[in-house]
Amino acid sequence: MGSDSDWPVMEAAAQALDEFEIPYEVDVVSAHRMPREMIAYGEEAAGRGLKVIIAGAGGAAHLPGMLASVTPLPVIGVPVPLKYLDGMDSLLSIVQMPAGVPVATVSVAGARNAGLLAARMLAAHDEELLARMREFQQELNDQATEKGKRLRAKVEGAASFGFASGK
Numbered sequence: 827m828g829s830d831s832d833w834p835v836m837e838a839a840a841q842a843l844d845e846f847e848i849p850y851e852v853d854v855v856s857a858h859r860m861p862r863e864m865i866a867y868g869e870e871a872a873g874r875g876l877k878v879i880i881a882g883a884g885g886a887a888h889l890p891g892m893l894a895s896v897t898p899l900p901v902i903g904v905p906v907p908l909k910y911l912d913g914m915d916s917l918l919s920i921v922q923m924p925a926g927v928p929v930a931t932v933s934v935a936g937a938r939n940a941g942l943l944a945a946r947m948l949a950a951h952d953e954e955l956l957a958r959m960r961e962f963q964q965e966l967n968d969q970a971t972e973k974g975k976r977l978r979a980k981v982e983g984a985a986s987f988g989f990a991s992g993k
């Protein structure tokens with residue numbers, strides 16, 4: 827990420843990776859403030875065994891795009907909202923990449939989805955991870971079904987109470 831101030835948003839990506847027991851590293855690598863280190867990080871990432879880079883930054887967020895320009899690895903960009911402009915500046919900086927240099931951009935503050943997307947990328951070549959991803963999707967499905975059941979019970983309960991009390 828571009829700064830340690832991004833961590834409160836970005837830690838949701840780490841949490842998603844934890845849930846799938848995917849090892850990761852966390853670092854501050856700013857394109858603007860430490861350009862040489864940022865280029866070295868991007869150039870060395872694949873050789874060090876990294877498979878996917880999740881890059882989160884706020885404001886004029888050039889970090890994801892610059893990393894994508896120097897690594898062959900997939901880069902997922904997370905727009906981090908700051909005090910002004912609600913993350914729109916970051917979103918547009920990350921999403922509008924020129925053809926040839928892709929960055930998979932998630933929603934503003936969508937760090938959890940960035941972690942899940944990275945897990946899916948890794949699962950494409952890992953049957954066990956793929957099976958866990960299917961389980962995870964089934965859990966989401968079950969939770970949504972349960973929410974519907976609870977809401978229907980609540981609304982129907984209120985309606986029959988209104989009827990019984992003559993309201």
Ligand SMILES: Nc1c(C(=O)O)ncn1[C@@H]1O[C@H](COP(=O)(O)O)[C@@H](O)[C@H]1O
Nearest residue numbers: 828829831856857858883884887888889
């Ligand atoms: N967008 C970038 C880049 C970059 O793109 O290289 N480096 C830092 N930043 C962003 O500046 C914001 C404020 O940073 P500070 O809180 O350190 O002042 C952070 O959201 C960071 O990601």
